[in-house]
Amino acid sequence: MKSSKVIAIQGIPGSFHHQVALENFGEKVEILYLDSFEEVAQKVVLGIADEGIMAIENSIAGAIFPNYDLIDSQGLSVCGEYYLPIAHQLMALPEQKIENLREVQSHPMALLQCKKFLSQFHNLKPKAARDTATVAKEISENNIQGIAAIGSKIAADIYGLKVLAEDIQTVKNNFTRFIFLSKEENLIEESHSKASLKITIKNQPGSLAKLLTKIHEFNLDLSKIQSVPVIEKPWEYAFFIDILFESISNFKKCMTEISETLGEVKIIGTYEKGMK
Ligand SMILES: O=C(O)C(=O)C[C@]1(C(=O)O)C=C[C@@H](O)C=C1
Numbered sequence: 001m002k003s004s005k006v007i008a009i010q011g012i013p014g015s016f017h018h019q020v021a022l023e024n025f026g027e028k029v030e031i032l033y034l035d036s037f038e039e040v041a042q043k044v045v046l047g048i049a050d051e052g053i054m055a056i057e058n059s060i061a062g063a064i065f066p067n068y069d070l071i072d073s074q075g076l077s078v079c080g081e082y083y084l085p086i087a088h089q090l091m092a093l094p095e096q097k098i099e100n101l102r103e104v105q106s107h108p109m110a111l112l113q114c115k116k117f118l119s120q121f122h123n124l125k126p127k128a129a130r131d132t133a134t135v136a137k138e139i140s141e142n143n144i145q146g147i148a149a150i151g152s153k154i155a156a157d158i159y160g161l162k163v164l165a166e167d168i169q170t171v172k173n174n175f176t177r178f179i180f181l182s183k184e185e186n187l188i189e190e191s192h193s194k195a196s197l198k199i200t201i202k203n204q205p206g207s208l209a210k211l212l213t214k215i216h217e218f219n220l221d222l223s224k225i226q227s228v229p230v231i232e233k234p235w236e237y238a239f240f241i242d243i244l245f246e247s248i249s250n251f252k253k254c255m256t257e258i259s260e261t262l263g264e265v266k267i268i269g270t271y272e273k274g275m276k
Pocket of ligand 1: 011130
């Protein structure tokens, strides 16, 4: 029997996923540090982890598309969300100077968020890595010269790197939305105010307009719509939709009407909306 709750994340201590785990679950949980989002999903599916944490979209760089497919194909349930402010630091070994660096490594989403800053430095060749903190750890442990990492201030502190440029994300106001995933279908509770859905409608003239009108008719607040390809059917798309609702019965009625008249509705999860 597991004694404490087990939370699966992609990344190591000092990564943004780790920060989300600590801010939400404190020190009392066991954290599984994994190499990929696929492994996070797998550990939750197998019941090795009680919950998984996954970044799903960023306010500068946009959606992390493969994660939508992972959640859907693995039949995972979204049981919560968290918005983390993201500030990126350029860090390297203490004696390094920006002009002497040849490469900067980080998570691809972090590199995208710092594109404007990086475009000023032609000597800094960007290279994608597993997560922000892993690069910091490797530079520190292997005393790597000429390479910088992009990551959090916490990562710089943990791995003893010097911050060469602060807050280098394209805009100060940068957030990543993380979702919490579980294996069990979570039941709608009174406190829930948000739903994540996958809606598949026929590709007919006006079908998306009808769907949006229906959501409006029920006074539901559409907070996100993301079309994603239906992998088995080239050039067909499904919509991943997030909806805010005030009345559960209203939300349920709307879903029933959509599934009876417009297309297939899969409720991926209902939960309390996170604070932005
Ligand atoms: O590399 C990390 O530190 C992560 O936690 C990953 C991740 C992401 O997947 O988007 C998390 C937040 C930031 O947007 C950048 C990277």
